[in-house]
Amino acid sequence: MSSPKAINRRQLSPLVSLALKTVGVVMILASLLDMIILPMPYNFSGDGSTQWLLSFTTQVVDRGIIPMIGIALLLTGSWVGSDLGTAPQKQKSWQSLQFWALVLSCLLGLLYLLIFPLHLNNVRIDSQQSLAQIAQEADQAQTELGTRLNAEVQQQRQQIVQLLENEDLLEQAIASGQVPEQQAELLRQFRDDPAALDQYIEQRVGELRTQFETEIGTRREDALRTARTEALKSGLRIGISSLLLAIGYIIIGWSGLRALGQPNRAG
Secondary structure (H helix, E strand, O other): OOOHHHHHHHHHHHHHHHHHHHHHHHHHHHHHHHHHHOOOOOOOOOOOHHHHHHHHHHHHHHOOHHHHHHHHHHHHHHHHHHHHOOOOOOOOHHHOHHHHHHHHHHHHHHHHHHHHHHHHHHHHHHHHHHHHHHHHHHHHHHHHHHHHHHHHHHHHHHHHHHHHHOHHHHHHHHHOOOOOHHHHHHHHHHHHOHHHHHHHHHHHHHHHHHHHHHHHHHHHHHHHHHHHHHHHHHHHHHHHHHHHHHHHHHHHHHHHHHHHHHHHHHO
8 A cells, every 4th residue: 555655746746747847948938038039139240240249149148057957947857757657658759848958958059159259259359349449539539639738728828918918917916816926926927038938838738748648548548458358358258158058058968869869779
């Protein structure tokens, strides 16, 4: 006479098998739909194709573990069912759900194996484009620097000339404290020696040019360093993850298909 525990186990095991297979199928289909729908609209070529491919491969790799878990659950559910003798005995291997799950595993393995070099190449292209854009922006900033300096210098020259041309206004500005003592000495020097004004302006232009060029160079180096770091991080994270996923899927798919084929060869 069977014990109550054995009866409960036989009653619950088919439910466990069905639940595992159902959850596995849902996880596989949901993840595949995500991989297909999220990258829309597709842009395999044309402007922005590199960025789109980077985004596509990143999304596919980030979700790559979900189908693997689904396949594992489906295979576990099928194993539980076959262990209980509830699976169809005369069913051919290619007609079983686990066969197509293993085929899908092999296909996903090939997909992630292709993603590995594809992503690294896209990272390289995107990095080159980013570095070129940074260099172009720095050159543009250098070009605009001359115009900016000329505008500031002309403004300062006009202010100084206006004060020098109006003695009363100059003395009033000095007396009221609007002009600091150091600048007041410079203004008196410019009034007595107009050539000193040109020397001062040239010196001021050199100081401003050095300051602005240093700022532009610092921003350029920071941007280049950030671009290289992001490219390296993306290449390592997505590249290594896709390679690991490819190995995992191929091992599961190939080993499973060989195991399914063994009974047929034995027969």
